[in-house]
Amino acid sequence: MVVDQTLEKVKDIIEAVKKEQSLEEGDILINCLHKVQDVYQNFVPSEAAEIVAESLNVPLSKVYEVLTFYTMFSTKTRGTFIIRVCNSLPCHVTGGAKIIETLFEELKVGFGGTTEDGLFTLEKTGCLGLCGVGPVIMINDQFYGNLTPERVVEIIAGYRKKGRAGT
Amino acid sequence: MNTGEKTSIPNEVVAPQVEARAATNTILLCAGGACISSGEESCLTSLRATLEKYALQDVVKVVETGCMGMCDAGPLMILYPEGVFYQKLKPSDMELIVSEHLLKGRIVESKLFENPNTKVKITSAYDDHPFFTKQVKIATRNMGIIDPMSIEEYIAHDGYFSLQKVLQEMTPEQVIDTIKRSGLRGRGGAGFPTGLKWELARKVPGNEKYVLCNADEGDPGAFMDRSILEGDPHSVLEAMVIAGYAIGAQKGYIYIRAEYPLAIERLNEGIKQAKAYGLFGENIMGSGFSFDLEIRMGAGAFVCGEETALIESVEGKRGQPRVKPPFPAQKGVWNKPTLNNNVETYANIPTIILKGPEWFASIGTEKSKGTKVFCLAGKIKNTGLVEVPIGITLREIVYDIGGGIPNNKAFKAVQTGGPSGGCIPAQYLDMPIDYESLKTIGTMMGSGGMVFMDEDTCMVDVAKFFLEFSVDESCGKCTPCREGNRVMHEILERITSGEGEEGDIEKLETLGQSIIDSSLCGLGQSSPQPVLSTIRYFRDEYEAHIKEKRCPAKVCRPLIRYQIDESKCVGCTACAKVCPVSAISGEIKKPHTIDPEICTRCGSCIGVCRFGAISRVTPA
Numbered sequence: 001m002v003v004d005q006t007l008e009k010v011k012d013i014i015e016a017v018k019k020e021q022s023l024e025e026g027d028i029l030i031n032c033l034h035k036v037q038d039v040y041q042n043f044v045p046s047e048a049a050e051i052v053a054e055s056l057n058v059p060l061s062k063v064y065e066v067l068t069f070y071t072m073f074s075t076k077t078r079g080t081f082i083i084r085v086c087n088s089l090p091c092h093v094t095g096g097a098k099i100i101e102t103l104f105e106e107l108k109v110g111f112g113g114t115t116e117d118g119l120f121t122l123e124k125t126g127c128l129g130l131c132g133v134g135p136v137i138m139i140n141d142q143f144y145g146n147l148t149p150e151r152v153v154e155i156i157a158g159y160r161k162k163g164r165a166g167t
Numbered sequence: 168m169n170t171g172e173k174t175s176i177p178n179e180v181v182a183p184q185v186e187a188r189a190a191t192n193t194i195l196l197c198a199g200g201a202c203i204s205s206g207e208e209s210c211l212t213s214l215r216a217t218l219e220k221y222a223l224q225d226v227v228k229v230v231e232t233g234c235m236g237m238c239d240a241g242p243l244m245i246l247y248p249e250g251v252f253y254q255k256l257k258p259s260d261m262e263l264i265v266s267e268h269l270l271k272g273r274i275v276e277s278k279l280f281e282n283p284n285t286k287v288k289i290t291s292a293y294d295d296h297p298f299f300t301k302q303v304k305i306a307t308r309n310m311g312i313i314d315p316m317s318i319e320e321y322i323a324h325d326g327y328f329s330l331q332k333v334l335q336e337m338t339p340e341q342v343i344d345t346i347k348r349s350g351l352r353g354r355g356g357a358g359f360p361t362g363l364k365w366e367l368a369r370k371v372p373g374n375e376k377y378v379l380c381n382a383d384e385g386d387p388g389a390f391m392d393r394s395i396l397e398g399d400p401h402s403v404l405e406a407m408v409i410a411g412y413a414i415g416a417q418k419g420y421i422y423i424r425a426e427y428p429l430a431i432e433r434l435n436e437g438i439k440q441a442k443a444y445g446l447f448g449e450n451i452m453g454s455g456f457s458f459d460l461e462i463r464m465g466a467g468a469f470v471c472g473e474e475t476a477l478i479e480s481v482e483g484k485r486g487q488p489r490v491k492p493p494f495p496a497q498k499g500v501w502n503k504p505t506l507n508n509n510v511e512t513y514a515n516i517p518t519i520i521l522k523g524p525e526w527f528a529s530i531g532t533e534k535s536k537g538t539k540v541f542c543l544a545g546k547i548k549n550t551g552l553v554e555v556p557i558g559i560t561l562r563e564i565v566y567d568i569g570g571g572i573p574n575n576k577a578f579k580a581v582q583t584g585g586p587s588g589g590c591i592p593a594q595y596l597d598m599p600i601d602y603e604s605l606k607t608i609g610t611m612m613g614s615g616g617m618v619f620m621d622e623d624t625c626m627v628d629v630a631k632f633f634l635e636f637s638v639d640e641s642c643g644k645c646t647p648c649r650e651g652n653r654v655m656h657e658i659l660e661r662i663t664s665g666e667g668e669e670g671d672i673e674k675l676e677t678l679g680q681s682i683i684d685s686s687l688c689g690l691g692q693s694s695p696q697p698v699l700s701t702i703r704y705f706r707d708e709y710e711a712h713i714k715e716k717r718c719p720a721k722v723c724r725p726l727i728r729y730q731i732d733e734s735k736c737v738g739c740t741a742c743a744k745v746c747p748v749s750a751i752s753g754e755i756k757k758p759h760t761i762d763p764e765i766c767t768r769c770g771s772c773i774g775v776c777r778f779g780a781i782s783r784v785t786p787a
Contacts, residue, residue, distance in 0.1 A: 029483035030466055034425065062484075069485040069642075070466030072425055084426075087639075088387030089582060089618045090544035092632055101769070126469050126640065127585075128426055129390035131544030131616070132238025132551045133201045141428045145204035 010036055010048045014055045029056060029066055033073055042078040042121070049075075071125070079114045079121035081159050083107075084138040087124045090131035095148075099135045102149040106156050119163040120156075192227045192269070195245040197311060199234025199394055200429060201551070202241035206257070207231075210242050213258035217265045227269065233398015235311030237298055238551035240280070245293075245311075252292035253278040283548070283570050297567045298549050303530060305538050306354075306514035307391075307554045310398035315433050318440040321401040327446055329520035333409050334454040342413040343369060346516070349524035350536030355381060355509030356587070356613050357689075358535070358602040367496045368414040368506040376416035377500045378407050378460075379507040381477055382423040382430070385469040386585030387636065388616030391540040392510035394552050396423070396430035399514070400437035404460065406516035408447065411458040414506050419460040422477050425467065434462055469640035473688045474507050476642065487642045488688035509614070511540055532558035535601035539612065545582075545619040548573050562596040565619070576621035580704070584613025586633045586640075587693035589700025590626070609700045611693075625722035626705040627712055631659040633697035641691070648691035651682040655698060663723040665787075667713035672702060721783040724768040728787040733758040735780035742772035742781060763787070 013035045017028050032052055037044050044052075044067055053060040067073045085100055107115050107122055114121040130136045133145030137152070144155055194214070198207055211231065218224045235243045240254040244264075251274060253264065260278060267273045279288040280296055289295045304310075313320040321327070333342055347362025368376065380403060384392035396403060407419050423431055438460060441447045449457045463481045465471050471480045475489035478500050499505020515537060519527045528536045535557040541564065543550050548570030555564065565571065565578055572578050580590040589610030591598075598604050602612050620629065634656045641649045655678055658671050679695030686692045702709060711717045718726040731742075731751075736758040743751040743759060750766040753759030761772070761781075773781045 027463065027481060027483040030480065031464060034464060034466065065485050066483070070468050072467035088636070089629065089632055090388045090616075093545045093618065093620055093624055093629075098770075124639070125426065125467065126385050126636070127387040127389070129384060129393040130201050130204055130238075131388050131390055131542055131618070133204055133241070134544060136204065138426070143200060143204040145201060 006039060007047060007051060009039055010051045011055060013039065014052065029058065029063065030070070032056065033063075033067060037073060041080065042082055043074040043076055046075070071123070077114070077118075079119050080163055081119055081139050082121050082123060084123050084125040084128070085111075086126075086128045086130075086134065086136045086138075088127040088131070090127070091134040091136055094134040096135040098149055099137070099147050099152055102152045103137075103156075106153055117163075119160065191247065193247040194227060194229045195232050195235075195247070195311070196229065197233075197235040197241060197243040198231035199238070199241075199311075199398060199552075200390070201234070201238035202243060203429075205241045207242040209258045210244075210256050210261065213261040214265070217261045221265055221270065223265065223269060230314045231316075232312060233310040233315045234307075234394040234552055236302075236307075236552045237292075237549055239549055240551075243311075250291045250293065252280060252289070252296075254280055298551075298553070298570065301559075301563060301568050302554050303538050303556050304554045305518050305527075305530075306395065306402075306511050306540055307398070307552065308518060309402065310394065310552075313399065315398050315400055316436055318401060318437065318444060321399070325521060326401055326517070327405055327441075327444075329517035330405050330408055330446065331452060332520060333412055334452050334456060339369060339413045339415065342409065342520070345520060345524050346413075347524075349519045349527040350531070351512065351515055351519060351527065352535065352602065353509060354511035354515070354539065354614070356584070356611065358612060361508065361512055364496070364508070365410065365413050365506060368416075368504055371497055371504040373504050374415075375418075375503045376414055377503055377505040378410045378414065378416045378419035379474075379477070379481070379495075379500065379505055380407055380419070380421040380513060381472065381474065381507055381509045382421055382427075383465050383472040383477055383480075384424065384427075384510070384614065385472045386587070386614045386616045387633075388542060388544045388582065388585060388618040389614040390542050391552060391615055393427050393430055395510050395514050395540075396427070397433055400430075400433045401441065402514045402517055403510055404434075404437055404441055404447070406513035407460060408451065408458045409516055409520065410506055410508070410513070412456055414504075416504075416506065417457055417459065419458065420463050420481050420500065421460065422463045422465065422471070422481050424465045426465075431462060431464065438462075468642070469636075470642040470688070470690055473690050476688065477507070478505065485642075487644045488690075490687065511615070530556050532599065532601050534603055539600070539615055541615045541617050543569050543617055543619065545617075546572055546576065546621040546624070547619040557601050558599045560597050560599055561591060564600070564617070565596065569619070572619065572621050574621075576623065579620045579622050579624055580626065581620065582610075582618040582629070582633075582697070583616065584611040584693075584696075585616050586636050587611065587690065587696055588613045589696050590620075590629075590704060592704040609703055610696070623720055623722070625663075625718055625720035626701040626708050627659065627663055627718075628720075628722050630698045630701045631656065631663055634659060634694075637690075637694040641694070645686045645688075645691055647682045647685040648694055651678055652694055654678060655682075655695060659698070662709065662712045663718070664725040665712070665716045665723075667709075667716075669713065671713055672706065672709050675699075676702060715786060717786040719785070721785050726787055727768060727783045727785045728763050729761050729766055729768065729770075729772065729781060730784055731759050731761055732780045732782065735778050737778055737780075739777070741775045741777070745771045745775045747771065 017032050049063050053063045135147045136145045242256045244253045280292050293299045343365045351361040352358040468486045470476045471486035476486040480486040495505040531537050538554050539557050540554045580592045582590045637652045643649050679699045682695050721727050738756040750762045
């Protein structure tokens with residue numbers, strides 16, 4: 001079964017991280033969760049979390065403690081593209097509110113929401129460190145600066161195209 | 168390319184590097200985060216293709232460097248041997264640059280900087296542009312000059328020579344003494360003397376110690392750590408090995424935000440290269456000293472920038488602060504003695520070792536030595552990264568380096584120290600920027616983010632915005648921070664929607680003070696600062712919101728109204744077309760009107776009116 005295969009993969013990931021990080025045994029939970037999350041397209045399902053707990057020999061409650069604390073982890077499915085909107089002052093004073101409004105209108109979801117087609121999840125983030133070119137958003141690992149509402153519409157359209165081509 | 172007098176970049180810092188470049192035909196392209204986001208990659212592709220078209224790919228070297236600093240003008244490029252600076256590049260400009268500049272030796276005037284004061288085009292911006300000439304680069308010495316992915320280039324610019332000097336000629340005590348005498352203070356915020364910190368970590372008994380680097384940069388408006396790690400990762404790596412030697416640690420961690428994937432990639436590459444050269448790992452340079460280093464990623468939590476929360480997160484746990492004491496120097500990672508410094512602090516170390524503490528201490532003020540990297544963001548012409556001697560005045564930063572406030576607006580305030588700091592109003596423009604002076608006016612140096620605000624910024628809105636950040640990012644451990652900030656936010660929400668009551672300001676002040684007094688960590692203790700600081704300097708704005716239901720900066724939507732000046736409106740219908748809620752009506756070629764009941768105050772109309780007929784008024 002497909003599910004079993006991915007679960008096997010989770011075990012492999014954890015073994016790989018264990019090898020990669022030689023300093024201590026106990027501290028690899030966050031790195032493991034990052035990698036596991038990548039496999040499941042931006043979230044960590046409960047089955048995978050159980051395997052992580054088992055393989056690292058930590059209680060499942062500890063895995064969830066960490067999963068739910070950090071904003072970049074999710075226990076629910078998210079879109080193919082995670083749009084992180086910088087919600088910091090430098091982006092705010094250079095017109096960030098307009099960008100957020102445009103994203104709301106364009107995607108028809110609020111913060112934390114995923115679009116109906118499953119392509120986009122909209123999230124808030126702290127400063128992305130590109131304050132020189134605010135307002136800024138991050139889509140998966142790509143950054144976009146000096147945004148205007150028109151540019152946002154353009155970028156989203158580009159990703160829609162990419163997303164449809166991929167499916 | 169030398170045009171006579173250089174003002175303040177010391178020649179010995181820049182000259183040898185520039186000369187090394189001058190020998191070859193080299194194109195430096197800024198690959199800092201900001202330039203990448205404005206299209207550096209497509210410029211590079213186009214440049215490579217154009218060089219091939221003219222069969223120049225083997226005679227012209229193209230180097231992607233770290234951040235050159237002037238983010239607003241990106242993507243940026245420097246061409247050597249001449250040292251010509253081009254800005255705001257587009258892929259289509261490459262043809263002109265290659266065919267005109269490289270082949271015919273003619274400078275492409277349209278892509279040059281213009282001196283904002285004299286309106287003269289500048290060919291060599293490092294020598295002639297006030298943004299660069301006022302800077303003194305120590306922590307950012309290699310940024311925009313070397314290829315961050317090449318350890319060879321780092322070594323060619325004096326890299327790892329400090330490590331060699333330390334391992335071969337100095338005892339750990341001498342290293343610590345050097346750092347102490349340099350007067351270097353922590354660049355992450357509080358400004359604790361670095362040498363003293365190292366000494367404390369050395370004196371704690373134990374064979375197992377850790378060196379930590381705090382790269383969890385999260386202060387809104389601060390991006391120097393990101394830029395240093397992306398632009399010159401080896402400077403931090405080298406310093407961490409030196410720190411390990413000084414305090415007697417064999418292991419180190421760099422804790423970095425997962426939001427900085429490029430920095431993580433370059434650090435990993437740097438570690439790999441340094442290991443290959445034997446600069447990391449067992450028996451470094453035959454000294455018998457061994458040191459290993461790994462990267463730990465965050466996962467999106469601002470509080471992890473607080474050192475004890477960071478240590479929890481390094482250990483793979485929720486990032487919640489610990490009670491101090493014991494301090495990390497006694498019980499840090501895995502309860503072992505731990506030395507924790509910030510990225511910029513480390514980046515200063517190699518130069519201090521090489522040039523000596525006296526040299527470093529000759530820069531800066533009496534109590535604050537050396538330079539500080541500041542990030543200029545918000546309403547300022549030249550946004551970006553600058554490194555200046557501590558003690559420079561705010562006016563020099565705003566008007567000389569920053570180029571002033573855009574659109575001829577007035578400077579209103581600058582926020583420093585992020586959500587833990589406060590604002591500096593215009594009356595302090597001539598105050599020197601150093602740790603002590605900033606503290607006396609109710610803000611702090613912080614990590615060096617400066618967010619500029621002009622007359623169109625509402626300070627109550629800014630305070631609300633910062634508080635929203637603190638509410639979002641509170642880890643939840645202490646009730647005063649978790650609940651208190653929420654209540655303060657509710658009060659501000661009321662004030663900005665026109666429902667403020669008499670006594671609200673006093674409530675904010677009392678509540679803010681109790682949060683400061685009763686929170687555990689530095690973040691909680693400083694979270695009300697932006698509110699208290701804006702009340703201190705802009706109390707009249709708060710009062711206008713509460714008593715007159717008026718937003719003087721015309722920002723808070725419930726307190727403003729849009730109106731059309733009949734004498735200016737020509738009835739072009741542009742505004743009516745753009746209005747998303749159809750609040751604007753009127754016949755073609757006749758003055759239009761806005762229905763305030765329907766209008767959502769989105770401001771779309773004001774942007775499209777070419778006749779200046781629409782204005783905001785307050786009170787609504």
